[in-house]
Amino acid sequence: MTEATGIVGEFLTLKEGTDADLLAMQCGDFYEFFAEDAEIVADELDLKVSQKSSHGSSYPMAGVPVDDLTPYVSALVERGYRVAIADQHETENGHAREITRVVTPGTHLETGDESAQYLAAVVREASRDGGDTYGVAATDVTTGQFQVTQLDDADAGEALTELYTFAPAEILPGPELRNDDEFLDRLRERTGAALTLHDSASFEPGRASHTVREQFGSETVDSVGIGDQDVAVQAAGAVLSYVEDTGVGTLAAVTRLQAYGERDHVDLDATTQRNLELTETMQGDSSGSLFDTIDHTVTAAGGRLLQQWLQRPRRNRAELRRRQSCVAALSEAAMARERIRETLSDAYDLERLAARATSGSADARDLRAVQETLALLGQVADAVTETERLAESPLADALDGADREAADALAAELDSALVEDPPGTVRQGGLFRQGYDDDLDDIIEEHEAALEWLETLPDREKERTGITHLSVDRNKTDGYYIQVGKSETDAVPDGYQHIKTLKNSKRYTTPELDEKERDVLRLEERRHDMEYERFQGLRERVAERATLLQDVGRTLAELDAFASLAVHAVENDWTRPTVVDGNELSIEAGRHPVVEQTTEFVPNDLYMDDERQFLIVTGPNMSGKSTYMRQAALITLLAQVGSFVPARSATVGLVDGIFTRVGALDELAQGRSTFMVEMQELSNILHSATDESLVILDEVGRGTATFDGISIAWAATEYIVNSIQSKTLFATHYHELTALGEELPTVENVHVAVDGEPRSAEGDGDVTFLRTVRDGPTDRSYGVHVADLAGVPEPVVGRSQEVLDRLRDDKAIEIRGSERDDGGTTQAVFDLDSGQFRDGTAGSAGTSVDSGAEPMATDGDPEHAPGESAAEVPNSDEAAASLDPETEAVLSELTELDVNETPPVELMAKVQEWQAELDDE
Numbered sequence: 001m002t003e004a005t006g007i008v009g010e011f012l013t014l015k016e017g018t019d020a021d022l023l024a025m026q027c028g029d030f031y032e033f034f035a036e037d038a039e040i041v042a043d044e045l046d047l048k049v050s051q052k053s054s055h056g057s058s059y060p061m062a063g064v065p066v067d068d069l070t071p072y073v074s075a076l077v078e079r080g081y082r083v084a085i086a087d088q089h090e091t092e093n094g095h096a097r098e099i100t101r102v103v104t105p106g107t108h109l110e111t112g113d114e115s116a117q118y119l120a121a122v123v124r125e126a127s128r129d130g131g132d133t134y135g136v137a138a139t140d141v142t143t144g145q146f147q148v149t150q151l152d153d154a155d156a157g158e159a160l161t162e163l164y165t166f167a168p169a170e171i172l173p174g175p176e177l178r179n180d181d182e183f184l185d186r187l188r189e190r191t192g193a194a195l196t197l198h199d200s201a202s203f204e205p206g207r208a209s210h211t212v213r214e215q216f217g218s219e220t221v222d223s224v225g226i227g228d229q230d231v232a233v234q235a236a237g238a239v240l241s242y243v244e245d246t247g248v249g250t251l252a253a254v255t256r257l258q259a260y261g262e263r264d265h266v267d268l269d270a271t272t273q274r275n276l277e278l279t280e281t282m283q284g285d286s287s288g289s290l291f292d293t294i295d296h297t298v299t300a301a302g303g304r305l306l307q308q309w310l311q312r313p314r315r316n317r318a319e320l321r322r323r324q325s326c327v328a329a330l331s332e333a334a335m336a337r338e339r340i341r342e343t344l345s346d347a348y349d350l351e352r353l354a355a356r357a358t359s360g361s362a363d364a365r366d367l368r369a370v371q372e373t374l375a376l377l378g379q380v381a382d383a384v385t386e387t388e389r390l391a392e393s394p395l396a397d398a399l400d401g402a403d404r405e406a407a408d409a410l411a412a413e414l415d416s417a418l419v420e421d422p423p424g425t426v427r428q429g430g431l432f433r434q435g436y437d438d439d440l441d442d443i444i445e446e447h448e449a450a451l452e453w454l455e456t457l458p459d460r461e462k463e464r465t466g467i468t469h470l471s472v473d474r475n476k477t478d479g480y481y482i483q484v485g486k487s488e489t490d491a492v493p494d495g496y497q498h499i500k501t502l503k504n505s506k507r508y509t510t511p512e513l514d515e516k517e518r519d520v521l522r523l524e525e526r527r528h529d530m531e532y533e534r535f536q537g538l539r540e541r542v543a544e545r546a547t548l549l550q551d552v553g554r555t556l557a558e559l560d561a562f563a564s565l566a567v568h569a570v571e572n573d574w575t576r577p578t579v580v581d582g583n584e585l586s587i588e589a590g591r592h593p594v595v596e597q598t599t600e601f602v603p604n605d606l607y608m609d610d611e612r613q614f615l616i617v618t619g620p621n622m623s624g625k626s627t628y629m630r631q632a633a634l635i636t637l638l639a640q641v642g643s644f645v646p647a648r649s650a651t652v653g654l655v656d657g658i659f660t661r662v663g664a665l666d667e668l669a670q671g672r673s674t675f676m677v678e679m680q681e682l683s684n685i686l687h688s689a690t691d692e693s694l695v696i697l698d699e700v701g702r703g704t705a706t707f708d709g710i711s712i713a714w715a716a717t718e719y720i721v722n723s724i725q726s727k728t729l730f731a732t733h734y735h736e737l738t739a740l741g742e743e744l745p746t747v748e749n750v751h752v753a754v755d756g757e758p759r760s761a762e763g764d765g766d767v768t769f770l771r772t773v774r775d776g777p778t779d780r781s782y783g784v785h786v787a788d789l790a791g792v793p794e795p796v797v798g799r800s801q802e803v804l805d806r807l808r809d810d811k812a813i814e815i816r817g818s819e820r821d822d823g824g825t826t827q828a829v830f831d832l833d834s835g836q837f838r839d840g841t842a843g844s845a846g847t848s849v850d851s852g853a854e855p856m857a858t859d860g861d862p863e864h865a866p867g868e869s870a871a872e873v874p875n876s877d878e879a880a881a882s883l884d885p886e887t888e889a890v891l892s893e894l895t896e897l898d899v900n901e902t903p904p905v906e907l908m909a910k911v912q913e914w915q916a917e918l919d920d921e
Contacts, residue, residue: 005054006054007025007027007032007034007052007054008034008035008052008054008059009054010025010097011023011025011032011034011035011086012034012035014084014086014097014098014099015037015084017099018084018099018102019082020082020083020084020102021081021082021083022037022040022041022076022081022082022083022084023037023083023084023085023086023099024064024069024072024073024083024084024085024086025086025088025097026066026085026086026087026088026097027063027088028088029065029066030063030064030065030066031063031064031065031066031069031085032061032062032063033061033062033063034052034059034060034061035059035060036060038059038060038061038062039060039062040081041062041072041076042060042062044075044076044079044081045072045075045076047062047063047064048062049061049062050062067425069085070110071110073085073103073108073110074108074110074111077103077104077105077108078105080105080194082102082103082104082105082196083102083103083104084099084101084102084103085099085100085101085102085103086098086099086100087100099247100247101246101247101248101249102245102246102247103246103248104119104170104194104196104246105169105170105193105194106118106119106120106141106168106169106170106171106193106194106196106242107119107141107170107242107243107246107248107250108141108169109141109142109248109250109352109355109356109359109361110361111142114300114303114304114349115167115304115307116140116142116143116145116166116167116304116307116308117140117141117142117169118138118139118140118166118167118168118169119138119139119140119141119168119169119170119171119172119239119242119243120136120137120138120139120163120166120168120170120171120172120193120239121135121136121137121138121171121172121173121174121198121203121235121236121238121239121242122134122135122136122159122163122171122172122173122174122177122187122235123135123136123174123176123177123203123231123234123235123238124159124174124176124177124180124231125176125230125231126176127153131152131153131154131155132153132154132155133150133151133152133153133154133231134150134151134154134158134159134162134231135148135149135150135151135174135229135230135231135232135233135234135235135236136148136149136150136151136159136162136163136232136235137232137235137236137238137239138163138166138168138239139239139240139243139254141243141248141250141253141254141355142250142351142352142355143253143301143351143352143354143355143550143553144250144253144254144255144256144351144354144355144358144546144550145256145258145351146236146239146254146256146257146258147166147258147259147260148226148232148233148235148236148257148258148259148260149162149232149259149260149261150226150229150231150232155687156183156186157269157684157687157688158688160186160187160190160191160269160270161267161268161269161270163187163190163191163193164190164191164269164270164273165265165268165311165312167191167311168191168193169193169194170193170194170195170196171187171191171193171194171195171196172196172197172198172238172239172242173187173195173197174203174234174235174238175200175203178197190270196242198238198241198242198245199241199245202237202238202241202242203234203235203237203238204234205230205233205234207237207241208233208234208235208236208237208238208241209230209233209237210237211236211237211240211241212233212236212237212240212257215240215251215254215257216255216257220257221233221257224257224258224259225259225261226257226259232259236257240254248359249358249359249360249361250355250358250359251358252358252543252546253354253355253357253358253359253543253546253550255546255547255550256547256550263315263656264314264315264316265312265313265314265315266312266313266314266315266637266640266655266656266657266658267656267657267658267659267688267693268311268312268313268637268657268658269659269684269688271659271660271661271681271684272633272658272659272660273311275630275660275661275662275696276290276630276633276634276637276658276660277289277290277594278290278291278310278311278637279291279307279310279311288594289594290310290593290594290634291306291307291310293568293593293594293597294306294564294565294568294593294643295307295564296563296564296567296568297560297561297563297564298341298344298345298347298560298563299344299345299347299349299556299557299560300349300352301347301349301350301351301352301553301554301556301557301560302344302556302557302558302559302560302561302564303560304557305554305557305558305560305561306561306564306565309561309641309642310637310641313637313640313641314640314641314642315640315654315655315656317579317580317581317654319642320579320639320640320641320642321579322394322642323562323641323642323643324576324577324579324642324643324644325393325394326393326394326395326398326562326642327562327565327566327569327576327642327643327644328393328566328576328644329389329390329392329393329394329395330390330395330562330563330566331566331569331570331644332389333387333389333390334570335387336383336384336386336387336389336390337563337566337567339383340380340383340384340559340563341560341563341567343376343379343380343383344376344380344556344559344560344563346372346373346376347373347376347556347560348369348370348372348373349553350370350373350374350549350550350552350553350556351549351550351553351554351557353366353369353370353373353549353553354542354543354546354549354550354553355546357370357539357542357543357546357549358543358546360539360543362539362542363422363424363425363426364418364422364423364426364431364535365422365424367414367418367538367539367542368414368418368420368421368422370410370411370414370542370549371410371411371414371415371418372411373552373553373556374407374408374410374411374414374549374552375408375411375415376556377399377402377404377407377408377552377555377556378404378407378408380399380556380559381399381404384396384399395559395562398555398558398559399555399559401551401554401555402548402551402552402554402555403548403551406545406548407548407552410542410545410548413538413541414538414542416433416435416436417432417433417436417534417538418431418432418433418538419431419432419433426531426532426535427528427532428528429524429527429528429531430531431531431534431535432531432534432535436534437530437534439530440527440530440531440534443523443526443527443530444527446523447520447523447524447526447527450516450519450520450523451520453516454472454480454516454520455472457472457482457513458470458471458472458482461482464493465491465492465493466491467484467488467491467492468488469484469485469487469488469505470482470483470484470485470488471483472513478499478500478507479509479514479517480509480513480514480516480517480520481499481500481507481508481509481513482496482507482508482509482510482513483502483505483506483507483508484496484505484506484507484508485504485505486504486505486506489505489506492508495510495511496508496509496510497509497510565642565643565644568643568644569643569644572593572596572597572646573646574643574644574645574646574647575644575645575647575648575649575650576644577635577638577639577644577645577647577649577650577651577652578650578651578652579639579640579652579654580651580652580653580654581653581654582609582610582653583608583609583610583613583653583691583692583727584608584609584651584652584653585606585607585608585609585632585636585651585652585653585694585727586606586607586608586609586649586650586651587604587605587606587607587632587635587647587649587650588605588647588648588649588650589603589604589605589647589648589649590603590604590605590606590631590632590635590645590646590647590650591603591631591646591647592627592630592631592634592646593631593634593635593638593645593646594634595627595631596646602624602772603647603648604628604631604772604773605773606628606632606773608727610746611745611746612746612748613721613725613726613727613728613746613747614717614720614721614727614728614730614744614746614747614748615728615729615730615747615748615749615750616717616730616732616737616738616740616741616747616748616749616750616777617629617729617730617731617732617750617751617752617773618731618732618733618735618738618749618750618751618752618777618778619731619751619752619753619778620752620778624752624773625698625731625752626662626698626731628729628752628773629662629696629698629729629731630660630662630696631646632694632696632729633658633660633694633696635647635650635652636652636655636658636694637658639652640652640654640655653727654692655692655693655694655727656690656692656693657688657689657690657692657693657694658693658694658696659684659685659688659689659693659694659695659696660695660696660697660698661678661681661682661685661696661697661698661700662696662698678700678701678702679712682697682700682712682716685697686716686719686720686724689720689724689726690724690726691724691725691726692726693724693726693727694726694727694728695720695724695726695727695728695729696728696729697716697728697729697730697731697732698731699731699732699733700712700713700716700730700732701713701734702733709734710734710736710737713730713732713734713737714734714736714737714740717730717737717740717747718740718744721740721744721746721747725746735777735778738777741777748775749775749776749777750773750774750775750776751773751774751775751776751777751778752772752773752774752778753772753773753774886917886918887918889917890914890917890918893914894914
């Protein structure tokens with residue numbers, strides 16, 4: 001317990017009673033921070049620190065004006081602090097202070113960010129039979145949205161994916177997860193959210209169920225299908241409890257419980273969202289992302305909704321067709337579309353205004369914004385009904401989601417109450433129109449009459465006294481006073497009472513002025529109190545209509561999102577896709593929605609179905625393989641958003657998830673190399689994808705040794721084809737994999753075409769990347785050519801081509817810079833059997849370049865067997881005579897076999913056949 005007394009002692013006592021990081025305590029016109037809190041705030045916000053003495057000790061003190069608290073608290077919360085607010089109120093014994101709210105990252109209403117700001121909870125119920133059960137609940141306190149789901153027989157990755165889609169600012173882990181350090185670390189890494197350990201009792205099933213049913217009603221809980229989902233209800237109850245405990249005051253705005261199932265949305269894990277650059281690029285920039293490219297919304301709520309659609313695509317074909325029809329109608333009715341967008345550009349964020357009203361933080365300007373936005377609903381509705389193409393579309397039904405009559409009535413009430421341009425404070429008067437309230441009008445009339453008497457006093461006194469340098473003013477110290485220049489002070493009347501002498505003037509008062517001052521102050525206080533009382537009543541009536549505000553806000557946001565998609569479709573020649581059940585993905589002249597904005601794009605076709613399910617994509621580096629695969633994923637995603645797509649035509653079968661493995665950055669800080677990240681991403685795909693998923697693999701196994709990489713890629717391909725059976729596009733430089741296209745019935749090869757011949761040791765060559773995808777495998781790699789294009793010095797490029805040509809011809813390579821005892825140079829040959837270079841110098845004893853490898857024959861003497869000098873080679877006739885007929889037959893077949901032209905699958909089969917024949921002998 002603190003020994004400090006007075007204000008400092010009160011501050012420290014209140015601080016001990018809260019688990020917040022910082023406390024802002026109101027002291028008159030300022031919010032003050034003391035002791036360690038003052039030093040932290042001063043350091044974070046660059047405030048000046050002074051000292052406050054208490055009980056013989058000195059304590060650091062920093063403060064901000066009452067009216068300026070919000071931006072300072074916002075800055076602290078953005079830095080991850082939880083800030084308790086202690087407000088001051090009057091009592092019979094003077095001032096009293098109590099903590100009225102705690103502002104946290106997930107419950108901060110005054111955020112300047114237009115994106116959604118979610119508070120989430122996650123609960124796990126462990127199972128002995130395998131997969132656990134997870135409950136996830138998330139609310140955006142700034143809009144009142146509340147969503148909940150239960151994941152049965154799931155793993156941690158699925159729960160993390162659900163949380164990632166909300167991008168929560170703050171997460172409440174359930175009791176069972178609090179000691180799971182691995183899960184919490186992954187949670188921080190994936191979401192960047194603040195983790196808060198809320199009261200464990202709020203997660204208890206009975207208490208949580210009571211909280212949820214009390215908030216939404218038992219019928220609602222049962223009707224949305226979570227009545228028997230205990231784990232989901234636990235998460236939801238904890239979120240509601242936390243919002244109430246922090247005192248944010250927005251629970252009244254949380255009226256709609258939205259439960260969703262695992263099959264409602266397309267599964268997009270964090271890796272996929274990053275790889276497809278949905279909301280930010282690989283470098284972390286919003287510019288250049290898919291959202292940035294297609295976002296033409298004119299309202300904050302519309303942009304939020306469009307981003308939500310991108311991050312949570314739907315699987316409901318009827319809903320997708322409804323959205324497509326709305327986009328189609330707006331794309332065809334250009335004038336009406338622009339009329340709607342121009343109208344919406346004047347709209348404010350009704351969902352957030354509803355939350356501010358219910359929390360009691362909305363001011364008169366906020367309520368005027370509510371009025372102006374509600375009035376726009378009728379204008380938008382008129383634009384729809386007056387345009388035949390729009391009136392016949394689902395847009396008309398979308399408008400039915402908001403009660404236009406109720407909106408008009410509330411808008412009219414607010415318009416009749418508030419002045420056109422109200423002040424920024426609600427306690428200083430000047431809020432209401434004349435005629436709104438008779439009693440208030442009477443007080444205002446008296447107050448303004450008293451003010452007018454004061455305003456005309458200088459002229460009357462000048463005329464009465466003949467004094468020319470006379471004025472009337474007011475300050476906190478002297479109240480109202482008459483000021484006279486020193487040159488005329490001898491002329492002041494006897495009734496003037498001197499109160500202060502200044503350098504060039506004197507101040508006076510009179511009994512009549514004192515009486516008028518008392519009248520003005522009395523009337524001013526009554527007016528302000530009455531206006532504030534009336535304003536509170538008006539704000540409460542708006543808060544009671546929070547659901548109406550949310551309905552209108554969501555309706556306007558939806559129209560804004562539809563119009564944005566229509567604008568982009570028209571400007572970029574996008575087409576309406578056909579959404580079907582099944583595995584078909586047919587795209588004619590498809591394009592990448594982002595890349596086409598910055599370059600002259602070469603369109604490509606794509607066709608996949610049950611018979612053509614796995615495409616192996618080969619071709620040179622930089623030829624467009626990655627773009628081709630990403631555009632397939634993005635076209636699929638856009639179709640399941642309800643958008644038009646960048647293609648001449650497209651038929652898209654609904655998918656339950658999109659999974660990507662597209663390159664990886666080293667994550668050495670987390671102890672994970674590129675290859676480890678690659679394998680973890682592959683593992684997630686192989687565990688999560690289903691036969692209804694779309695999988696994009698851009699290289700697998702490239703982060704390890706060649707033969708290890710080929711083996712992993714080969715096995716992964718077989719597993720996806722035989723066990724998962726998902727639609728898959730797999731780009732690879734391992735040409736060995738193209739053999740699978742000839743052996744597995746659902747696997748096909750496609751390649752990015754190249755025109756011309758690459759350079760060789762004999763010539764420079766001339767290659768053009770056509771960026772056109774054609775059936776069949778590519779005939780070669782063009783890595784050296786790409787190195788040339790990238791500006792690698794000519795000596796390196798030229799030498800690379802020489803080495804490559806000799807490798808292809810199985811010839812020895814001179815190792816430049818090496819020195820031998822006999823004055824010659826070292827040569828090496830690449831042995832396909834061992835995957836290693838061996839010494840290939842003429843006349844050598846066959847020493848391996850890798851000391852652990854067996855030596856092989858050299859170019860210098862092809863008659864020599866591996867590991868033998870010329871003197872040791874047995875007579876060929878003697879060797880032949882020592883072989884049995886079966887072995888001779890195998891050797892004969894091996895001699896005639898063209899390894900370069902034999903597919904790996906056939907080659908392996910042949911080797912097994914020979915092994916069996918020799919084993920029998």
